[in-house]
Amino acid sequence: MDTQTSDPLVGRLLDGRYRVGSRVAKGGMATVYEALDTRLDRIVALKVMHSGLGDDAEFARRFVQEARSAARLSHPNVVAVFDQGDDNGTLFLAMEYVPGRTLRDLVRQFSPMSPSRALELLTPVLSALCAAHDAGIVHRDIKPENVLIANDGTVKVADFGLARASTASGNTATQGMLMGTVSYLAPELVTDGRADARSDVYSAGILLYELLTGEKPHSGESPIQVAYQHVHADVPPPSRLEASIPPYVDALVQRATARDRDLRPADARVFSRQVNRVRSALDEGLQDDPELTGDLTVPIQAMRQDSGYDDGYSRSAAAAMPAPAGVGGVAFPQNPGHNDTIVVEPELIASALKPGSVARPPAAKRRRGRGLATLLAVLLIAGAVGTAAWFVGVQRYTHAPNLVNLTEVAASAKAGEIGLKIEKRESTFSETVRAGLIIATDPGAGERIRKTGTIGLTVSKGPERYGVPKLTGLSQEAASQAIENTNLRLGKISTVYNENVPAGVVFGQYPKVNTSVKRDALVLLTVSKGKRPITVPDQTGKRQIQAKTALRRLGFTVKIDLAFSEKVPEGRVISQDPRTGIRYTRDTIKLLVSKGPALREVPNVRSKNVEDAKRILTAAGFKVEIRRGPFDLHLNLVAAQNPTAGTMAKPGSTVTITIL
Structure with missing residues (x-):
């Protein structure tokens, strides 16, 4: 059955805002979907609590409280919480969507890792926990599935506060219970259910062990056997599995995973400082640093003597435990995987995990009424069978x-x-x-x-490396196919206007051509959007110099033609082609600029009387200025004119006449 199409939440609009898309992941308490925030038009990750939890008033109250606390965490290594809601009993969190992989994927593919790489991945996790611990928030469920690796390599920690909300539930299935991922569970969470910053440090230490070795430090046929080992067995030094690991890295792991929480770093900030010291020693290439090793070493032997157990006893006792169907009526999953969640009453599990309470197999019970002869016969037969087996097999x-x-x-x-x-x-x-x-x-x-x-x-075959192909000059589709063909992955595509590269063509890439990179490395592309479209502003009526400057600043080429105009003053734009619309850089815009009205011929008014001369010149569009000659005979006749008759002059200019 298609789980996506059969999932009733897919396609649903939660809280009138979040359109639920495809399912991303499913855990013990919630399912994560990709969703569209229709109000802000952005993709989010929607974590929807499993059916029934929303009916629990105490869980809903605590869920809201913890979501608000998590939303206050603003840190580049913390998955941001945007919103929380309750849609008719469906509780959900709207969180930052982080496309990429989980740390679990990296553990499967690349572990065991070198100490340098393991600590490089752990550092941003601790940075996120530092921010949380400074804010008084304990994560309680640090594990590879809750560490996200974005496509750009950014490490982000998710699910702050959810484990605490679950343990506070009033639901009969979880009330008063311990809830967490058993492989990473701190001993104190198993014995009394109380967690603080040191519990997160323990889980981070287990995470580091797994990065270094590719295995978890404790295993068993059931979660309760694993929990038993957390309480009664020290985490072994990772160098038992990877001999090249320096002693100070062993000491770092064992300090963080000390069963006595008082011996661990007080919080993520202290642990982070210790990690930085170890990273510095690794960068120097030190095979050992006795001073650093001594500073980090936990008095393990003293702990064992105080507790009364050693590794050999606790491991063999845990292995001898039956795989119970449940403790105190609480069920455990059989054959647990890496992400099994344990839900246990702390008082019952504390009692069940005492060494004296380990159940003996029925076959080990002594049978009464057997005689000494029977016992001797059995021993003789067993000896004979063992000797034969040695010859035939061993x-x-x-x-x-x-x-x-x-x-x-x-x-x-x-x-x-x-x-x-x-x-x-x-x-x-x-x-x-x-x-x-x-x-x-x-x-x-x-x-x-x-x-x-x-x-x-x-x-x-050595490190798996691939050369980055030349992608510039290809279409976006062709470049994507070329990346896929070389076992790389397409990363972020940036689209940028480019005046020289056609739209849809790649003109930038990272890494550069022929760079050697790991399998599935991200290749970033810059794709042309073509020439930038420019809105043409209307310059009609504006002065020539003003219009020309404005158009050139936008990137246009300007061509100017001149023409006489009776209506548009000289030097101003009569018309523009195109007048409006969209054009591109270096496109030509034509301007027709006014030279003013056309020139007119000055009429001949010599020998005319003053009144006739004024009338004739005014009718021709000129202004008239009258001057009297040096010998004024009071004849009122025009003796001279300037400009002279027949001269071409601008309409509105002045013609001076001299009268006698």
Whole structure:
């Protein structure tokens, strides 16, 4: 069945605002959807609590309270909480949508990681926890699934406060219970249910152990067995699994995961300072730093003596525990995975986890009424069977040598010393083992193999790297296909106006051409939107210099023509082509500029009387100025005129006449 189409929430509009899209993830308490905030027109992540939780008034109250607290956290490494709501009993959080992967994906693909890389990933997680602890907020559920890796590499922590809201619920399924992901659960959460900043430090320490080794420090057939080990077993040094890990990194992990919370860093800020010291030592290439190791080392032996348990006892006792269907009527999932959630009454689990309460297998009960002879017979038979088994089975086997990090030639020689052969079965990429060296063997080092058997080899091809192809000049679609064909991933696409590159064509890329990058590395593209459209402003009626300057500043080319105009004053724009609309840089805009009215011929008024001369000149469009000659005979006749008759002059200009 298609879970997307069968999900009743998909397509629904929550709170009149959030249009629910495809499902992103599902956990023990909530399901996350991609959604559209129709009010702000943006994509958000919508975390919807599972059905029934909204009916619990106490849970709803605490959920709102914790959501408000989380919303106050404004930090680049914290997934922002935008809103919370209740749509007829459907409780939800609207959060920042972070496209990318979770830290769980990186653990699966790349662990075990080098100490430098592991601490590089842990640092932003601690930065987020610092902000939370400074604000008095305890996360309570730090795990790889709650650490998001955005496509640009930014690390963000999600789900602040939700675990606390769940434990405060009045629901009969969770009231007074402990709720959390068992693999990362601090001992105090198991024994008394009380958490503080040091509980987050413990979970972060477990997270670091898993990054370094690729495995969790505690395992079992049921969650309660794992919880037992959190309480009674120290986290082993990661160098037991990865011998190259320096002692001060071991000490850092064991300090953070000390079972006694008083021995851990007081909060994420203190832990972060310790991490920075360790990173500095790693950057210097130190194989050991006795002073740093001593500062970080936890008095483990004293802890074991105080508690009365050691690793051997606690691990064997946990392993001997049955996989219970439940404790005190509370059910546990069988065969737990990495994300199993444990829900337990603290008082009951504290009682169940006492070493004296470990149930003995029924087969171990002594049978009464058996005689000594029967016992001796059984022992004799067992001895005979054991001896036969040794001859038939064990005697024919040896243990596989450690061939990891050897060349095939060296591995063949080492295996041959004890009569074994080697066979190359697989080549694979490795970030930590250089090309040509052995990554893994089947069977592994120390495992049983027939004395004439063959060890299968997995040989490193070195780091998986791909060259970035040339993408500039391609269409966006072609560039995307080229990226996919080279095992890279398309990252952010920026669209920018470009006056020289046609729309839809790539003219920028990062990383540059032929750069060697890891598989699935993001390639960022800059794609042309073509020429920037420019709205043409109407310059009609404006002065020539003003209109020309305004158009040139917008990027247009301006062409000016002149024409006489009886209506438009000289030097002003008569018309413009185009007058309005959209054009682009370097397009031509034509302006027709007025030269004023056309010139007119000055009439001949010599020998005319004054009144006739004035009438004739005024009718021709000229102004008249009268002057009397030096010898005024009072004849009122025009003796001279300026400009002279027949001259072309501007209408409205003055003609001076001299009279006698």
